[in-house]
Amino acid sequence: MTKELEALFWELKMDFLNAIILLLNYIFVPALSYGSQLALGAIFVSLIYGILRFAYFTAGDLMSFGTMFTILFTWYFQSLGIGLGFLPTALIAIPFGIIVTIFYVLLKDKLVFSYYRTKKSPPVMLAMVSIGTMFVTQAIVRIIIGPFDRRFFDGEKFIIRANEFKEMTGLNEGLAIKSTQVITLFVTIIVVSILFWFLNKTKTGKSMRAYSDNEDLALLSGIDPKKVVMTTWVIAAILATIGGALYGLDKSFKPFTYFNNMLPIFAAAIVGGIGNPFGAFLGGYVIAFSEILLTYAYKKFFVYLLPENLEPEGLLQLLSTDYKFAVSFSILVVVLLFRPSGIFKGKVL
Amino acid sequence: MRNNLDVIAAYSIMLGLIILVGFLQSWSIALSILCLCLISAVMTIGANIQWGYAGLINFGIMGYTALGGLAAVLVSAPPVEEAWRAGGLNILLCAFIIFSMIFIIRLIIKKFSKLKNRNYIIAAIIIVGIILLRLISAPAIESIEAVNPATTGFLGGMGLPIIFSWIVGAFFAGGLAYVIGKIALGLRADYLAIATLLISEIVIAVIKHEDWLSRGVKNVIGLKRPVPYEIDLQGKEWFINLVQKFHQGSLNLISDNLEKQQALKQLVIESSTVFVKLCFAGLFTAVVIALLIVTQKALYSPWGRMMRAIRDNEEAANAMGKNVVKQHLLIFVLGSAIVGIAGAMLVTYDGLFTPGSYRPMRYTFLIWVMVIVGGSGNNFGAILGGFAVWFLWIEAAPIALFLINFFTSGLDETNALKVHLIDSIPYFRFLMMGIGLLLIMRYRPKGILPEKIKRV
Numbered sequence: 001m002t003k004e005l006e007a008l009f010w011e012l013k014m015d016f017l018n019a020i021i022l023l024l025n026y027i028f029v030p031a032l033s034y035g036s037q038l039a040l041g042a043i044f045v046s047l048i049y050g051i052l053r054f055a056y057f058t059a060g061d062l063m064s065f066g067t068m069f070t071i072l073f074t075w076y077f078q079s080l081g082i083g084l085g086f087l088p089t090a091l092i093a094i095p096f097g098i099i100v101t102i103f104y105v106l107l108k109d110k111l112v113f114s115y116y117r118t119k120k121s122p123p124v125m126l127a128m129v130s131i132g133t134m135f136v137t138q139a140i141v142r143i144i145i146g147p148f149d150r151r152f153f154d155g156e157k158f159i160i161r162a163n164e165f166k167e168m169t170g171l172n173e174g175l176a177i178k179s180t181q182v183i184t185l186f187v188t189i190i191v192v193s194i195l196f197w198f199l200n201k202t203k204t205g206k207s208m209r210a211y212s213d214n215e216d217l218a219l220l221s222g223i224d225p226k227k228v229v230m231t232t233w234v235i236a237a238i239l240a241t242i243g244g245a246l247y248g249l250d251k252s253f254k255p256f257t258y259f260n261n262m263l264p265i266f267a268a269a270i271v272g273g274i275g276n277p278f279g280a281f282l283g284g285y286v287i288a289f290s291e292i293l294l295t296y297a298y299k300k301f302f303v304y305l306l307p308e309n310l311e312p313e314g315l316l317q318l319l320s321t322d323y324k325f326a327v328s329f330s331i332l333v334v335v336l337l338f339r340p341s342g343i344f345k346g347k348v349l
Numbered sequence: 350m351r352n353n354l355d356v357i358a359a360y361s362i363m364l365g366l367i368i369l370v371g372f373l374q375s376w377s378i379a380l381s382i383l384c385l386c387l388i389s390a391v392m393t394i395g396a397n398i399q400w401g402y403a404g405l406i407n408f409g410i411m412g413y414t415a416l417g418g419l420a421a422v423l424v425s426a427p428p429v430e431e432a433w434r435a436g437g438l439n440i441l442l443c444a445f446i447i448f449s450m451i452f453i454i455r456l457i458i459k460k461f462s463k464l465k466n467r468n469y470i471i472a473a474i475i476i477v478g479i480i481l482l483r484l485i486s487a488p489a490i491e492s493i494e495a496v497n498p499a500t501t502g503f504l505g506g507m508g509l510p511i512i513f514s515w516i517v518g519a520f521f522a523g524g525l526a527y528v529i530g531k532i533a534l535g536l537r538a539d540y541l542a543i544a545t546l547l548i549s550e551i552v553i554a555v556i557k558h559e560d561w562l563s564r565g566v567k568n569v570i571g572l573k574r575p576v577p578y579e580i581d582l583q584g585k586e587w588f589i590n591l592v593q594k595f596h597q598g599s600l601n602l603i604s605d606n607l608e609k610q611q612a613l614k615q616l617v618i619e620s621s622t623v624f625v626k627l628c629f630a631g632l633f634t635a636v637v638i639a640l641l642i643v644t645q646k647a648l649y650s651p652w653g654r655m656m657r658a659i660r661d662n663e664e665a666a667n668a669m670g671k672n673v674v675k676q677h678l679l680i681f682v683l684g685s686a687i688v689g690i691a692g693a694m695l696v697t698y699d700g701l702f703t704p705g706s707y708r709p710m711r712y713t714f715l716i717w718v719m720v721i722v723g724g725s726g727n728n729f730g731a732i733l734g735g736f737a738v739w740f741l742w743i744e745a746a747p748i749a750l751f752l753i754n755f756f757t758s759g760l761d762e763t764n765a766l767k768v769h770l771i772d773s774i775p776y777f778r779f780l781m782m783g784i785g786l787l788l789i790m791r792y793r794p795k796g797i798l799p800e801k802i803k804r805v
Binding site for chain 1 (some may be wrong): 406532533535536538539540542543544546547548550551554555557558710714717718721770772773776777778779780782783784786787790791794
């Protein structure tokens with residue numbers, strides 16, 4: 001009797017573990033890495049909104065610009081035979097990509113944005129101008145590298161393969177963790193901690209926050225607006241390149257997808273409370289998790305959890321995966337309706 | 350007259366350019382550029398009403414265009430009776446459920462505004478409604494999509510002449526704009542821009558993936574035209590006679606009778622496409638002129654003055670007793686409806702509906718470039734912008750080719766850089782648009798034909 005009971009418990013436990021692993025494998029791990037990539041983008045959009053005070057429509061294309069140069073440098077290093085062994089070569093190319101991107105945004109600021117800033121044009125005007133730069137950036141990227149799908153990942157692809165995991169644990173469900181996902185998470189944690197340390201502890205960071213809170217007061221207290229603006233652009237370029245390169249490593253690089261990513265990034269920035277970098281950081285995860293949670297088919301999950309006679313018939317999918325983008329936008333609309341300043345209280349717009 | 354000299358000059362240059370294309374490339378290309386210029390002009394009129402008259406940013410133009418296109422399908426495609434029998438009843442039931450849900454929620458919001466857990470009740474209604482909808486619609490959608498999936502697999506339309514869809518499209522787009530306006534119009538300008546951009550993506554997602562309604566990415570082809578088909582024209586006696594009369598001079602030069610017949614046949618084929626496009630251009634011109642007259646009248650009416658007052662100083666207008674919220678909603682709906690007309694016209698012209706082709710670059714941002722380059726607040730400017738930018742968008746490739754050849758003339762034909770540049774010619778149009786927009790915004794921020802306000 002006890003043995004039978006034990007066997008039953010064992011089976012129940014295994015079923016439960018299987019269900020958990022299933023969720024980890026298909027929801028948690030992918031959402032965490034996608035969310036990190038969105039978060040990096042959302043932070044810089046939010047920063048630009050807070051400090052330069054306009055919606056930066058070039059966001060997605062700036063990411064693709066940075067990624068493009070990272071790819072070009074990766075190819076160059078590969079042709080030289082430089083690599084990182086099991087890590088992707090792109091990691092050493094990212095700093096070079098960042099330098100080019102910083103140069104590009106500063107040039108753009110000098111040629112285009114500074115004129116409107118000194119003239120104190122309304123934010124709408126600046127948003128329109130950023131559409132102009134969006135066209136230009138898009139053209140540059142397509143002319144240099146073309147509109148096609150490119151993969152530039154090399155090195156070890158998986159940290160744990162699904163089969164290995166199954167053998168290790170004896171479970172039915174495998175857990176595959178790609179190295180790019182781990183890299184994404186690590187890099188994001190490092191970059192974001194440095195960024196928040198910079199914003200909260202250093203003098204330049206504090207002056208940036210002061211400038212964002214109240215421009216006139218900040219100017220009165222002797223903060224150099226040029227320095228603040230320049231730092232913002234530099235941070236934007238760094239985050240855009242890193243976020244874009246990580247996304248490209250994880251999936252693949254295609255200029256059109258990057259342009260489209262602008263939309264969930266904006267959604268993340270607004271959901272988190274625009275102008276509030278920490279909110280944007282969390283907003284990235286909110287968007288990523290809700291996109292994946294709402295479009296995942298839960299049938300298998302419930303097959304494990306429920307007794308056999310209660311097994312569900314349909315796919316138990318709340319929305320088909322085609323509506324992935326629509327989910328994040330609907331969240332945005334709901335947030336706009338009920339909390340216009342975002343979940344984490346950004347600026348009231 | 351003297352006040353309008355710049356308008357006349359700008360338009361004559363534009364028409365001259367199109368005629369030049371006719372002489373240099375072909376009349377068929379020139380006319381298709383003209384047709385799309387006219388459609389773009391309708392779109393810019395719509396966007397200009399919102400941005401130029403009222404200062405509302407609407408980045409959802411793509412969504413309204415697609416809805417107009419959908420209207421064209423729903424009006425003109427022949428109905429698929431088998432599909433209606435398979436699942437029509439359930440779909441109608443779903444529509445009824447949606448309407449009753451909206452009605453009940455409205456009732457609760459209006460009548461029971463003091464109810465304590467009102468929001469929970471509304472949420473419960475929505476959740477129950479969605480579950481009900483899914484249960485009812487899922488089998489119906491499956492059986493509709495199973496009906497002859499290679500050619501139909503959707504409910505089809507009403508089988509009416511496609512020209513009606515221009516009005517239906519306007520209503521569709523206006524209806525959507527009403528809903529969006531209710532949600533989003535309270536937001537500050539650039540926030541509204543982002544919200545509308547995202548909502549238009551949702552619209553596209555729905556049109557792309559609800560196959561029972563629009564065939565989704567499988568596209569609807571072979572929509573009926575409001576103008577004659579080339580094939581029919583080529584067999585018509587009067588048309589051949591017309592072509593003969595038109596080309597009398599050049600035909601008389603050919604002495605051989607057989608050769609003459611051959612040449613005439615060739616000419617008839619060529620002129621039939623030109624004739625069809627001329628018909629389209631005529632229809633579109635009529636729409637543009639009608640809209641232009643109406644919008645010009647509106648602009649200089651008391652209503653137009655009120656809109657400008659609201660645009661320039663919302664608070665002052667409010668203090669004068671103008672209902673700013675209501676007027677914003679009105680103009681948002683009107684502008685979007687005009688864009689919806691353009692969407693239906695576009696599908697009419699193409700004869701096919703391809704949801705996959707709706708992309709924000711082409712249908713939202715390009716239209717904005719048109720309005721800003723042309724001159725916001727000035728209808729003639731917006732239309733000119735539509736013409737000029739579309740012309741450049743199409744002719745960018747030949748221009749870029751010429752420039753590349755000019756600047757790399759010292760290089761070898763097989764030079765890697767030259768080959769690469771020539772391969773990427775299609776993307777130079779983005780560069781031209783971007784630089785054009787930036788230059789105009791910097792040096793002529795009010796556009797080519799700036800707004801003129803008559804002071805009385």
